[in-house]
């Protein structure tokens with residue numbers, strides 16, 4: 001009789017998904033505080049106007065000898081301590097900044113040297129206020145692809161050194177600071193669930209720093225025309241932000257397989273409290289679900305998301321198992337979002 005062969009049932013090992021997760025957080029803000037009342041003694045503005053139109057009450061300002069890396073280093077060391085890791089454990093450092101110490105070397109390399117992360121590769125990411133999210137997306141993808149194990153992502157900004165302190169439309173908005181996250185692989189289910197990044201280069205004129213690059217090197221004529229200072233069409237940018245931010249939060253939430261009700265916290269770039277309130281209204285979400293820190297920090301560009309994230313995590317708002325949606329937007333125009341299971 002012919003024997004029939006029955007293959008033993010294949011035992012398929014359970015798939016363990018490796019996700020990039022945040023292992024530690026750190027921040028640093030310079031001690032000098034500049035409130036609206038003091039600002040009003042320097043430019044034609046008032047505490048009432050700034051609070052009503054932006055929600056900002058005070059901001060931290062770097063000392064004359066403090067550059068982006070000086071703010072970044074303590075934030076990075078703080079994040080490493082929080083993650084219980086040493087600088088030598090890092091494989092990658094990404095610095096998100098629009099105010100690098102200098103055009104090159106990259107600020108990430110200066111940080112690498114100063115914290116002694118000898119094994120780590122290092123480079124800067126530049127997408128204006130969306131840089132921190134772009135850097136986190138890059139680090140997460142590299143971790144999930146197995147290219148690196150531990151990555152440090154830092155947003156460090158010294159906008160006070162860049163703005164025209166006689167231009168009341170911009171100088172009242174900015175603040176200095178740095179925030180860092182250490183990311184690494186996790187198999188616990190926590191970590192990045194979805195990310196998206198968008199850009200519209202056609203809207204680049206809305207917020208730009210015309211001079212100081214290869215298009216328009218600094219000359220006496222450039223200085224006389226004050227083209228070495230940033231310019232912003234605030235009103236148009238405001239309207240664009242209120243349109244793209246809800247869209248991108250909904251997009252990334254869908255991509256993560258969640259509904260908006262399942263997103264516990266939204267951690268947005270802090271450009272204007274009124275933008276956040278308009279976004280909350282448009283999305284029919286209570287503003288209490290948004291982490292808002294702009295009243296105390298102003299707009300710190302690349303540092304605003306990690307500053308808000310750190311405060312919400314270490315302040316006990318964000319808890320293990322929460323779903324958080326981080327969302328950034330800024331010059332470029334650039335915008336993007338990421339959902340993390342904490």
Ligand code: UT7
Pocket residue numbers: 044045046049050053054129168169170172207233234235236237238241270271272299301329330331
């Ligand atoms: O970080 C990412 C990118 N940035 C943003 O997303 C920022 C988006 N834009 C904004 O947040 C707001 O547009 C601003 C806060 C920049 C400006 O607020 P606004 O309500 O849009 O004011 P506005 O530019 O329409 O100006 C209203 C008035 C003007 O006076 P008139 O023309 O109505 O007489 C301005 O000259 O307010 C005046 N103004 C000020 N008054 C006192 C502008 N800046 C100031 C000031 N203090 N600092």
